[in-house]
Amino acid sequence: MTQALSTLADRVAGTIIRPGDPQYEEARRVYNGMVDARPAAVVRCTTEEDVVAVVRHAAEQQMDLAVRGGGHSVPGFGTADGAIVADLSPMQSVEVDDAQRTASAGGGTTWGRFNDVTAAHGLATPGGIISTTGIAGLTLGGGIGYLNRAHGLSCDNLLSARVVTADGNKLTASEDEYPELFWALRGGGGNFGVVTDFTYRLHPIGDVLVGLMFFELTDGPAVFRFFDDLLDEAPREYGGYPAMHLAPPLPFIPEDRVGQPFAVVVSSWTGDLDEGQRFFDRFRQVAPPAAEMVAPMPYPALNALFDPLLPPGLQHYWKNAFVTQLTDDAIAAHMELAARMPAITCAMHMYTLDGAVREVPADATAFGHRDARYVANIAGMWPDPAENEHNTAWVRDYYAAIAPHSQNSGYVNFASPDDQQKAPDNYGANHQRLTEVKRRYDPENLFHLNQNIEPSPVPPPRESPT
Structure with a gap:
């Protein structure tokens, strides 16, 4: 050795x-x-x-x-x-082509780094929720964040990828070169090689109107139902989601309410700011917020909004599920389990998968759950390892409560170590095709430390560049 x-x-x-x-x-x-x-x-x-x-x-x-x-x-x-x-953390170069509205970034780039560079050009691509997340893992698993309703998933905006495959070869995959590999990279996770460079389509994004509205749990069911009803007619500029949180110690939270559970609407608006204010006001008409913060900010600031609450080193145990229909029983389960949320850093976010995400055909990329309306993510996060058993049990109880109202599948980027047996369901209808691409590019399963796709037993023909 x-x-x-x-x-x-x-x-x-x-x-x-x-x-x-x-x-x-x-x-x-x-x-x-x-x-x-x-x-x-x-x-x-x-x-x-x-x-x-x-x-x-x-x-x-x-x-x-x-x-x-x-x-x-x-x-x-x-x-x-x-x-x-x-x-790959040293590989964080980001280069923007203003004329083509594209950006190429190294495989170790974080969204914070990527967003800072592209924002200087007035541009962005759909990223995640935490700026210290890497572009690679998020994009390869799909890519859920604030800009999805307007511009699709991160993987929908991937134009090409430079890949080192299991045999040590270097390929550039795109719609025109190695298209089957390119298809698999967009949602199939890290199963097919190491992506050393990503090239994305960019979109004009200026200041974003951001809203955090905390509602009493007694108003939570009405707020969640209103959000669900509003989603079908919401303009694409709206990028919000319903959530459950314990109120963090922020300036706009009354001191005596810190640490108490609330139903939350996290909102972003990429259009006219006054129009966004009027749209946000619709939530206030459902119930008066117990606390709120609404302000314009640059998109990179929105992407970093939760960073201070979630430093590296917290204990993490997550469960998630795709949701086709938000039922009243599911909403009741969210209110009940959120009332038992064990730590201020825990959360349940229910990210939307409509708008531009739905416009991409289900088989156009490997991301296999475009029929879902939401992905509900129960993110257990806390600082003290001594609390692992108790807090992990809360995550599992929460998941068990919503599972009867959800699909038997989840988003691979939110999966926990004990979700490996769910990988075929998590990749959905595209799983069989993914096993064939896996056989072609990684027949010995070198890339198995992931939500693993095992190679098909039947070897497919070698893919030519075009």
Whole structure:
């Protein structure tokens, strides 16, 4: 092992960090503090050739290969005991083409970095909810965030991807080159290779009107029902979602209400700000908010809004489900379980999957659940490991309460380590086709530290570039 790593060190420009090195304890950590793995080595890749070398090394040495972009994977797929980690965090270049309205970004780029660069050009593409999330994992799993209703998922805006495949080859996948691989990358997770560069379509986005409205639990059912009814007619400029939170210690929250449970509407509006104010006012007509904050801000600030509440190192355990219809019984379950929310950093967000997301044909990308109306994510997050058993039980109880009112599937980017058996359901109707692409590009399942797609037993023909 030591000799092999020494050979690898001669092949890469980046740093190799091993157990015993001064940087090792920091390098082995990922966003989820519940994950405490000790990899054999972390390679800080600085170039595509570094990635090729790590992929080939893992295959030759028959080592587990963990691929880390932003490191936000809830199951901790960016690390593993005894694995070699391809850490792409040094690869964060972002280049904007104003004429084409596109941006290319390295595979280790975070949404905060990407948004800051593109916002300087008055442009953006659909990203996530937390700015420290990596573009890679979020895009490969689909990509849910504030701009979906207007512009689709992150993967819908992916124009091309530079990929290192399991055999160490470097390919550029797009609609015109290796189209079947490109199809699989848009929703199939990290099953098919390491994406070292992403090129996205951009959209003009200026200041965004942002609203956080906290409603009493007694008003929660009416607010959730109103939101659901309003969704069908809401303009595409609206990017909000209903949620459940314990009130955090923010300036607009009355001091005596901090830590109490509320039904929340998180809103964004990318159109005329006055029109957005009038639209937000419709929620106030349903019930008076107990607390609220409404203000315009740059899109990167919206994407970073929850960052201060969610620093690296919290314990994370999540469950989620796609929801076709928001029933009254489901709403009642949300109110009941949210009243027992154990920590101020926990949340339930019910992200919408309508608008531009629905306009993409179900088989156009590997993201397999465009028939869903929402994805309800129960995000258990807390600082103290001593509370893991109790708080994990709350997440499971919450999921059990909403499961009868949901699809038997969830969003792969929100899955927990114990959801692996649900991978076929989570990939939906596209799963069989994904197994065939997997067989073509990764027949030995080198890329298995993910919501894994096992290779089809029947080898498909090799795909030509076009």
